[in-house]
Amino acid sequence: MTNKRIFIVCALVFTSAFFIRLINLQNIPPGVFDDEASQGYDAYSLVKTGKDQYGQIFPVFLRSFGTYGSPLYSYYSTLPVAVLGLGLVSLRLTSVIFGSLLTILTFILTRKLSPEKSGTFATISSFLIAFSPWSVFFSRAAFEANLALTLFVTSFCLLLISKPSLKRLLLAALCLSLSTYAYHSYIILVTIFLLGYTVIKRNYFRQRKSLLICTYIAVLLILSPQLLLFQTPASNARISEVNYSASILSRTYSPTRLINNIAKYSFLAREFISQYSAYFSPRNLLYLPNTDLHRSIPGLSIFYPWMITPLFIGIYYFFKISQNTAKKLFVLLLFASPISASLTKDPFAIYRALLLWWLLTLIIALGVNWLPTTRLNKKVVTLISTLFISISLLEFYSSYFVLLPKSRSPDWGYTYLELTKIINKRPNSHFVIDSSRGQPPHIFILFYNRYPPELFQKQSGQTIIDKYYTATKFDRSYNLGNISIRPINLGEDIYKDQILVGDNLTISGSQATEHKLQKIFTINDLGGNPVLFGYQTNPREKCRFAPDIQTNPHCRFTD
């Protein structure tokens, strides 16, 4: 492949990847989910005030809902948010760019590592990444894992495409360390990768110890803000929320101490192995759609079911490749990538092991690459390829562009987008939005209304700033102008002139009749199902029929 052809292929891959990630980004996914909205509002707050939504300067972890997420995505999003203003496109642009860059990085890496001169393997790999439903899905929303993956693959490329020089090692160290700021779970992966790389390249570094020391110092320096907060609840908030070890180890299985301890650790081992094994199960990888409503495409698994054949052919050819640094690192990462995800109780959370998806895509590409080398007629190969590509693209279109918005719009905050429009049309009414269940509504109002961050910071108060990395308890009650967000208390709220907003569990039909509430709007999801209801209270009417009108303090009107 000539340089000109390489450039053309790279440009074609990047353009098509960028196009498919950008098309109709404003409407699909049809809104933002809570974590995404929080990332966006933090970026907006950083642009407007130089502080996060609670008023913290340069946070190492973003407090968000007391979950302390990784901050890098919000920092990177400040530029598009500053230029385009806060919105769905500006929030997702970082992900679009990094997701598209991944295809180029894949092309460069596979081109360099593959012995074939035609560059077919590199082209197949990059196109599989560019059009993979999961890559497109994660690149079309603010997912930190997507950013972390691209940073990690960048360092992988820097270390593998030529002999490690100080400049390359320092750049790789920077990308590796930054990936941990992009997504928490990469801290385990980066540690394993660095140690593995050192062991695999030990002969090279034996003569060049200074290079290695510089790299490790660079990594430690960049990671130092995180390491300094290691003992704080902020650092452990997420892992203690999603890890299963505490619940297993706290149980008593037997009165005998020895048997109890054996049972505890045996159950812990079983849990870990079952979780880890799930990441390599062909059923989960090739058939079963993911259960997480925010982080999956309806009806689509990680890979298409037909990919089972190229996957196994790819594994077969992968084992035939002679041992070298790239292969050793590849195997190391293949087995290390699901470790951190396996420590969490969420079943098969592929977004926590996105690197595994990338590595397996390369193996599938290796299997697909085998097809043109068979004795099959060229026309048959073209026919088979066209058939599978067409079926896959149609399936992707059906699941992502049709089923996702229609069936999952409430999970993507679409109903709150509609609610915000209704609220903005009634500036003189007071709204109470029920926050007793589900995603915290205030973040959608903040995001969709571009609520001034300085006002929200004032409301949060100095207490949170003083205990920023320890205040894990999240408040679900807020006052944002004419909107109160808190659990609805029917005993009191019906006696004030206001609009109560909630789902079908907040106020039932009989409660509405009993309390003289008038339904003034219903917000349907994109599938046509009613999700949110707005009720106008009628305190005077309620009091007129109240048996305790004389004694009820809520029924004393001034006029």
Add this chain to the structure above:
Amino acid sequence: MFKFNPTSGFLILVLLFVVNPWIYKILAFNVSITLLIIILSQLFLHQLMSKSFSWPHIITGTIITILLFCLIGIDLKVFSPLPQELFLINQNRSYYSKWQGIIFQNKLALTIDKIGSNFYVGIDPNQYFFAAHPLEKQLPSEFEKILWVFYPLFLAGLFYSLSYYPRKLLTFATPLLLLNSIVDPGTPLSLLLIFPLIYSQIAVGILFTLNKIKPE
């Protein structure tokens, strides 16, 4: 490649039958099926590890497989959609324009989907070693069939078989996996056709490991 001793293979399989709960579940259900499955497992292991094909063994194995398949029965739900599935098809169809709805949501696609589902259930190791955890649905078929401590040995056996007898393994396993795709996955007898495959791989794994740790 280590030398296979049929007696050791037989004894290890018997030991595996005794210590794992799967065979007892089958025994509680049907004695003749239990006997057939035990014979089939022995034949499977023996044929996989022996150097040449023994036609009487293969014919016996095929007859037993067909018999077992007849005893378990076809999953009729594969070919006739349930009312709730039809409701879902119609609901999803409304999301598309008319012709798109017919392409993307139809009974044929549903049948293919169900066969695919059954096939992939059959090749999910967590079904056998972890009672489908962490993605369990609490179906009657989801019970811990084999103790999870045997999982590494199963992987070792599979790795060994794929390294030394890939064609033989694929030839024997493919018909079983395909037949299992049209067996009802929601009964205690589901995945029964995969039983010989799983047990033989654990036995190979044990033999392989014993051979590795045996002093010269």
